[in-house]
Amino acid sequence: MSGKRYTDEFKIEAVRQVTEKGYSIAEVADRLGTTTHSLYAWIKKYDPKSSQAASAQIDQAKELARLKNELQRVTEERDILKKGRGVLRKPVQMRYAFIKDNQQFWSVRRMCSALEVHRSGFYAWLKQPLSATAKRSEQLSGLIKQFWLESGGVYGYRKIFCDLRDVGESCGINRVHRLMQREGLKSQRGYRKPRYSKGFQPIVQSNTLDRQFNPTEPNQAWVTDFTYIRTHEGWLFLAVVIDLFSRLVVGWSMKPMMTTALVLDALLMAIWRRSPTNKVLVHSDQGSQYTSYEWQDLLKQHGLESSMSRRGNCHDNAVAESFFQLLKRERVKRKIYSTRAEARSDIFEYIEMFYNVKRRHGANNQQSPKDFETFHEMKLACV
The missing domain is CATH 1.10.10 (Arc Repressor Mutant, subunit A)
Known part of the structure; x- marks a missing residue:
């Protein structure tokens, strides 16, 4: 498919299939549906052994250190102003006294800057006897x-x-x-009952898909969901987007936290890889990630239609649940992952190097999802 785009996460895992798993560049490019030229470029950019990647990592580390220092400065100034707001408009001597009392928490330089006094004046004030x-x-x-x-x-x-x-x-x-x-001494006063915020109202859509799991064309209906993978390092969360026509995993994302960004990245990968021209029905459950405003906004921006399972009814999203059951039975439960990176690499290999291109599927007349779509395109061309 021309104009296909891939996320950085996809590219990194593709490079690992060559550098760590031992697959040839031609084989990986063929299975993933990309070109060897693109794969060479990804290796040059993302392989840690290349000088360009090393230089990029050094620059990234420097930038990360700078951002950490900046974050520390902003955080300290915020805390200083929060604690010292009572002396901010007081005479300079009171601000000096605040700095003296809090030297064990923050540096004198930082407090003088936040409270708009000179360090030389503070040290001179320290030497003066009390009036x-x-x-x-x-x-x-x-x-x-x-x-x-x-x-x-x-x-x-x-x-x-x-x-x-x-x-x-x-x-x-x-x-x-x-x-x-x-x-900071106050009298004991009465108390009010705490008020709780209800937050944002979740956006719940109707079950438009209604268990119609067998569309007649690609890019008519996608289903999406996420699951978790156990590693010794902690949980790794996996979100997928599946085309119901061929059961092809068209989008995925793996992250250490169960956030809205997890499902957004998976959907974004599906949009980039498929580039649908018609309105696609995207079906999910009623999880907080899918009822968020960010999810609904992304659907609207790309002309996609939302559909949701009924509350507590996992059968309305049976195809996604079935894929996770296959993944865990055929791969995850047969392995013990030490790190998230190890689990990420193995799951990428299962999805992109085996499931999509080689694993026979009962719903596809025992063809792989990729072969099923290729056969469908050939039939259309002959008509």
Whole structure:
């Protein structure tokens, strides 16, 4: 098929069939339906042994390190501003005091930048002795904290003011309020029942497919679903898109997390490989990934129609369930995968090198999905 496009995930696994599994370039290109020229280009780009790939990996590592540093900087500044929002508009001395109290959490340079003060001024402030007012405030703060703790953390500034007056301390009630605010001391107040957010309303479509699993032409109806593969490294999730006409797996994606991106990438691969010109019916279950706005938007962008199984009815998507049963029975349950990469490579080999091009299927008169579609094209050409 001309104009066919492939995802990076597909290309990497195709390269591994040559570099790790020992298949010839011509054999892999023939089974995958691509050209040897494209496969050579993929090997040059994605094979870790090539200098270009090594250079790309170094650049990628540098960029990743830069992004990590940037993320750390942004995160620290966010946390500093979140904790220090009470002193952001206060006098410089109060900001200096905040920096001094939080040196064990963040660097002085980062806090000075976030709070818009100079480091030289902060270090000069550290060398200056406390003024009489500052010493008096520290003394009162210690008494205030003691009375607040003795109350079990329930007293406010009015009651604390009365306690200070009873022990002979003379200060204004507003000063007590300011000092308690600076120390983060509050009175015990009533509480409200927490309010829960309902989130977005899921988009559920009707069961348009209605178990019509045998269309007469390719690209009339696709079914999609995902499953999980156990490895010693953790779960590997596999999403597939299957053309009901020939049972050909036209799209797939494998990721370590069960996210909406998993099913989107599988559908995107199917669109790139098949380039349908008519409206295709895409059938799925009512999982959160398929009822998301991202999934529905992708369908609309490419002129695809959505169909969904009834809630809790796995038989409405029996073809996808049957494929997963075959995959696990014929390949996954016969292997023990140490890593996700090992499982990914083995599942790619099963789908693209065996199931699509060689495995005989009962629904195809004992022909492989690829041979069944080729035979159908030949019949149309003879008519």
